[in-house]
Amino acid sequence: MARPTLSDLAAFCAIAQYRSFRRAAEMLGVSRSSLSHAMRSLETDLGVRVLHRTTRSVSPTEAGERLLRRLVPVLHELDEALDAVGEHDGQPAGTLRINGNEAAIGLLLETIVPRFLSRYPRMAVDLVAEGRLVDIVEEGFDAGVRLAEAVPQDMIAISLGPDVRFVAVAAPAYLENREPPSSPDDLKEHSCIRHRLPSGKPYRWEFERKGQRIVIDAPGALTLNSIQFMVDAAVKGLGIAYVPESAALDLLKEGRLVILLEDWSPFIPGLRLYYPGHRHVPPGLQAFINLVKERQKDR
Structure with a gap:
């Protein structure tokens, strides 16, 4: 087995971590074609396939995962040594x-x-x-x-x-013909703008008051994976959003959004x-x- 070059090993780590030839190429400042060539050389030198490639995705093979776990700390230590020098x-x-x-x-x-x-x-x-x-x-x-x-x-x-807090917010227009929620359970009767986490799971809304904690799987027809999009949707009157107060602060000051259930929204x-x-x-x-x-x- 030929010994791979350090640059090929570093390129493999970048591709495996980002799960993308494009992002790895941007990070390393090289072309995708040069990365593809480097990975072919690496797999030839190692005599084993380290990446699964499809037209839409790239991921480490079992052998690639083992290599990655050992390489990342080694390369990190090398970076530290070079930084010190x-x-x-x-x-x-x-x-x-x-x-x-x-x-x-x-x-x-x-x-x-x-x-x-x-x-x-x-x-x-x-x-x-x-x-x-x-x-x-x-x-x-x-x-x-x-x-x-x-x-x-x-x-x-x-x-x-x-310290920060998450708050339920809505546009005055949304509340015109609706009774504002007086407790987290009342959200079940409202249109909520749901938040999907990076894991794919929906985010559950958490409220607390005087030691009582309530977690709500908020109902709603709209689900978004971006806090900013949730704030934008709330401003448009599409429902109640549960977001960091800082993300909606300017709109709250302008009166385009209002906070609901404020006494259920402690700082963390x-x-x-x-x-x-x-x-x-x-x-x-x-x-x-x-x-x-x-x-x-x-x-």
Whole structure:
């Protein structure tokens, strides 16, 4: 068996993690045809097929999954070693990879990232926004950003923003000829705009008041997989949406949406930047963490 090149192995990891030749090519800055050639070379060198390919999808084979599990931490450690070597005058150098949902990545772009790139010109930042919760270690990320309740218990977490709450909202036009719900159970008599999670399951609406917790499988003819689309649909009077208050804040201030069941909508711990506690923190990530802490002091 011939020994594969490091670039081919790195290309395989990117394709297997993104489940896409196109996205991997964009991330690596190469053409899809060159990636296809690299994968043919890799499989020839290994003597085994590592990717299932169809016209619509790509995924690791069983052998590919085994290879991926071993390769990701090895390549990550190599990146850390290169980052350490690349430090100049105590300044970090290299690439920082962070995974989070769209709201989290948007917050980073608005607050931390501009200051980070300005202060550390030898650093690059690779932000990946996706709805599904990923294993940041297995998929080669330095850190993740999620609501506190979604952060794995074995991670170190740092507050990135204030407490948040999810609220039921509707347009005044929707409520014109309807009795507003006075309890979560009343939602069963309304048209609700349902939210489909990245896993494919519908999101269940959670309410709490004075220690009483109610979870509702909201009824409704419209299901969306985007918070922003849910807010847009609510503004159009298509029903009641259950969304983060921050996503509807401007429309609430303008009176185009109103909050329902407000006394059933408590605040919960907000976004957290999290990273593995059992591994060495690379210089770039430590610098990013320090900026997050600086921002918390300034608030």
